[in-house]
Amino acid sequence: MLELNNLHVAIGGNEILKGIDLKINAGEVHAIMGPNGSGKSTLASVLAGREEYEVTSGEVLFQGENLLELDAETRAREGLFLAFQYPVEIPGVGNTYFLRTALNAVREHRGQAPLDAMDFLQLVKEKADVVKLDPSLLKRAVNEGFSGGEKKRNEIFHMAVLEPKLAILDETDSGLDIDALRIVSEGVNSLRDSERSFIVITHYQRLLDHIIPDFVHVLKDGRIVESGGRELALELEARGYDWLDSKAAVETAR
Amino acid sequence: MRSTHLFQPDLAGSIHASPILASLGSEARERFNELGFPSRRDEDWRLTALTPVTGHPFSRAPEATTATEHWTLPDAVTITFVNDRLVGGAAENDLPAGITITALSSAAQSQTQLIEEHLGRLASFDDQPFVALNTAQSLEGALIHLAPGAILDRPINIIYATTGDDVVTYPRTLIVAEENAKATVVETFVGDGRSLICPVTEIAVGPSATLQHTRLIELSAEGSCIGSVSATVERNAAYRLSSAGLGGSLARTDIRVGLNGKGADATLDGLTLVGGKGQGITHVVVEHRVPNCTSTQRYRSVLDDRSKAVFTGCIIVAEDAQKTDARQSSRSLLRSSDAVAHNNPQLEIYADDVRCTHGSTVGQLDEEALFYLRARGIDRLTAEGLLTLAFAAEVLEGIPVEAVKSRLEDQLMAQLGPEITR
Ligand SMILES: Nc1ncnc2c1ncn2[C@@H]1O[C@H](COP(=O)(O)OP(=O)(O)OP(=O)(O)O)[C@@H](O)[C@H]1O
Ligand SMILES: [Mg+2]
Numbered sequence: 001m002l003e004l005n006n007l008h009v010a011i012g013g014n015e016i017l018k019g020i021d022l023k024i025n026a027g028e029v030h031a032i033m034g035p036n037g038s039g040k041s042t043l044a045s046v047l048a049g050r051e052e053y054e055v056t057s058g059e060v061l062f063q064g065e066n067l068l069e070l071d072a073e074t075r076a077r078e079g080l081f082l083a084f085q086y087p088v089e090i091p092g093v094g095n096t097y098f099l100r101t102a103l104n105a106v107r108e109h110r111g112q113a114p115l116d117a118m119d120f121l122q123l124v125k126e127k128a129d130v131v132k133l134d135p136s137l138l139k140r141a142v143n144e145g146f147s148g149g150e151k152k153r154n155e156i157f158h159m160a161v162l163e164p165k166l167a168i169l170d171e172t173d174s175g176l177d178i179d180a181l182r183i184v185s186e187g188v189n190s191l192r193d194s195e196r197s198f199i200v201i202t203h204y205q206r207l208l209d210h211i212i213p214d215f216v217h218v219l220k221d222g223r224i225v226e227s228g229g230r231e232l233a234l235e236l237e238a239r240g241y242d243w244l245d246s247k248a249a250v251e252t253a254r
Numbered sequence: 255m256r257s258t259h260l261f262q263p264d265l266a267g268s269i270h271a272s273p274i275l276a277s278l279g280s281e282a283r284e285r286f287n288e289l290g291f292p293s294r295r296d297e298d299w300r301l302t303a304l305t306p307v308t309g310h311p312f313s314r315a316p317e318a319t320t321a322t323e324h325w326t327l328p329d330a331v332t333i334t335f336v337n338d339r340l341v342g343g344a345a346e347n348d349l350p351a352g353i354t355i356t357a358l359s360s361a362a363q364s365q366t367q368l369i370e371e372h373l374g375r376l377a378s379f380d381d382q383p384f385v386a387l388n389t390a391q392s393l394e395g396a397l398i399h400l401a402p403g404a405i406l407d408r409p410i411n412i413i414y415a416t417t418g419d420d421v422v423t424y425p426r427t428l429i430v431a432e433e434n435a436k437a438t439v440v441e442t443f444v445g446d447g448r449s450l451i452c453p454v455t456e457i458a459v460g461p462s463a464t465l466q467h468t469r470l471i472e473l474s475a476e477g478s479c480i481g482s483v484s485a486t487v488e489r490n491a492a493y494r495l496s497s498a499g500l501g502g503s504l505a506r507t508d509i510r511v512g513l514n515g516k517g518a519d520a521t522l523d524g525l526t527l528v529g530g531k532g533q534g535i536t537h538v539v540v541e542h543r544v545p546n547c548t549s550t551q552r553y554r555s556v557l558d559d560r561s562k563a564v565f566t567g568c569i570i571v572a573e574d575a576q577k578t579d580a581r582q583s584s585r586s587l588l589r590s591s592d593a594v595a596h597n598n599p600q601l602e603i604y605a606d607d608v609r610c611t612h613g614s615t616v617g618q619l620d621e622e623a624l625f626y627l628r629a630r631g632i633d634r635l636t637a638e639g640l641l642t643l644a645f646a647a648e649v650l651e652g653i654p655v656e657a658v659k660s661r662l663e664d665q666l667m668a669q670l671g672p673e674i675t676r
Binding site: 048049050071072073075076077081082084087088089090091092093098099101102103105106109141142158162 | 630
């Protein structure tokens with residue numbers, strides 16, 4: 001599904017990702033954890049096609065194709081989805097109208113006919129139900145004045161409608177209350193299948209009790225310093241990130 | 255004479271058959287001869303480059319030989335002028351009692367009192383050269399009269415089409431809404447070639463009357479329009495203006511509204527879309543002459559390429575106009591780094607117990623929002639179009655006629671981005 005080989009990324013001459021290797025197969029869920037500022041969102045943004053970041057070396061293959069050649073909209077149409085850490089408020093653009101424009105762009109790319117208004121509303125109703133999205137949020141402008149939790153729920157709602165092949169969730173759990181965390185996780189789980197992969201970026205083991213990952217990676221100072229199964233998340237919860245420094249140092253010394 | 259100008263209005267001889275129009279015309283002619291075209295030394299015209307108008311040999315538009323194509327508001331009462339000649343609509347309309355829509359040329363015979371009382375009295379040609387020019391030259395236009403209590407449910411659509419190259423037209427509208435009357439008037443000004451339109455609209459809104467007024471200016475890339483709107487609003491009356499100007503080489507509108515009676519309200523919205531090297535210029539003066547009146551000005555401009563937009567909004571509050579509530583906001587969206595926007599609020603407040611607010615911003619498309627839209631699969635052009643529509647939304651929402659609103663949205667999208675499936 002996704003393959004990163006020695007990915008280096010800089011912004012304003014500052015190297016932020018310093019050689020990332022990662023392979024994600026169809027159907028897998030990979031969690032990425034790591035301290036603030038380690039480059040998690042940078043990785044997510046680069047994958048989604050944000051242009052400010054400069055890929056200085058390395059490659060990214062998405063479904064066997066060179067992802068870095070595609071612009072953001074084409075990546076989305078090819079099935080890549082980013083749930084933003086900070087969803088953007090867009091006053092004046094209705095949530096439903098926006099989503100319909102997006103869905104029809106994706107459908108067109110897949111060679112499907114646009115959904116008419118009736119079918120679309122039916123779909124929206126169904127998907128809004130999955131994440132228990134307050135229907136009044138559908139009538140408002142995209143994210144405008146949404147609470148922190150509502151924004152995150154709205155992201156997962158968009159994901160449910162667009163049905164991507166690879167979804168990157170950047171701290172979707174932050175700002176969610178306990179019930180919302182469960183509901184959003186159930187929403188994500190309901191989309192899990194053998195064809196769809198997820199990258200779940202989080203600071204909290206708690207989320208991974210709901211969305212059970214196949215792999216956990218630790219990103220620190222632009223590098224993946226540790227990878228393991230879900231038990232790694234528990235260890236991080238107990239020990240923090242400091243022990244990885246000495247471990248990495250030992251490995252480099254070898 | 256102003257021999258430096260290629261545009262030399264033909265002011266010789268009276269062209270008005272009716273004595274009222276003829277004497278008004280000659281007064282205005284004299285005044286125009288004194289004033290001449292404005293120059294950049296005039297503070298009000300400092301930011302307007304008039305060369306597209308004065309540097310071109312325009313002459314009076316001849317009668318059109320072919321039918322013109324223009325949009326007509328559905329389900330409206332329509333009156334149409336092409337090149338300053340009535341081509342249809344006035345007599346055929348089946349109107350409720352108390353409402354008349356007449357061509358000015360015939361109204362000068364049949365509704366002399368109305369004409370004498372209002373025409374040329376609302377739009378001052380003393381200090382406005384283009385109003386003087388229009389008044390000196392105008393042959394034709396529409397008179398709309400609403401008797402006390404008259405209410406029209408359907409909108410009235412006055413169409414002024416100008417067709418041909420190197421031609422100038424001088425449309426003239428007079429709207430008189432008497433006490434408690436209510437109507438919606440949509441004026442459309444369409445120019446299809448390298449033409450100049452110099453319209454003047456005069457409006458008297460009587461006590462407790464409501465007039466909703468929409469002005470659409472649709473010009474070709476080489477077309478220009480220099481127009482004015484003058485309105486007086488009496489006690490407890492409401493005047494709501496939404497104007498939209500699309501395209502053109504030079505589109506300037508001067509709007510003057512006088513709040514004359516307690517409880518009067520004026521709500522003035524405007525949207526300007528300019529591209530190429532075009533100029534979109536709006537000057538508004540709202541005068542609060544008596545206490546307890548309210549006014550709102552909301553102007554939005556969208557600029558592409560190397561265009562320029564100017565908004566000058568002046569609020570004057572007279573000494574005894576206490577409890578005035580006046581608001582103004584102007585915002586410009588620069589879609590190109592070569593475009594320039596000027597927003598100039600001006601306040602002249604002589605009363606002490608008033609509430610006046612104003613704010614203006616000039617900004618670009620929000621890159622974060624653009625990326626968000628694109629990351630969901632929407633292409634850049636469409637995303638830019640959506641954000642631009644969103645920027646204009648406040649003004650579009652204020653348009654009272656749904657068909658006008660959706661037409662404008664469609665036109666905006668057609669100019670700004672590819673079609674969006676609705
Ligand atoms: N546009 C930018 N300009 C300058 N520096 C940037 C930019 N974007 C990211 N950075 C820097 O890159 C580093 C990584 O940031 P990033 O947002 O990827 O961290 P993160 O791992 O997602 O952190 P958090 O857990 O706090 O969300 C930080 O030091 C940040 O300041
Ligand atoms: Mg982050």
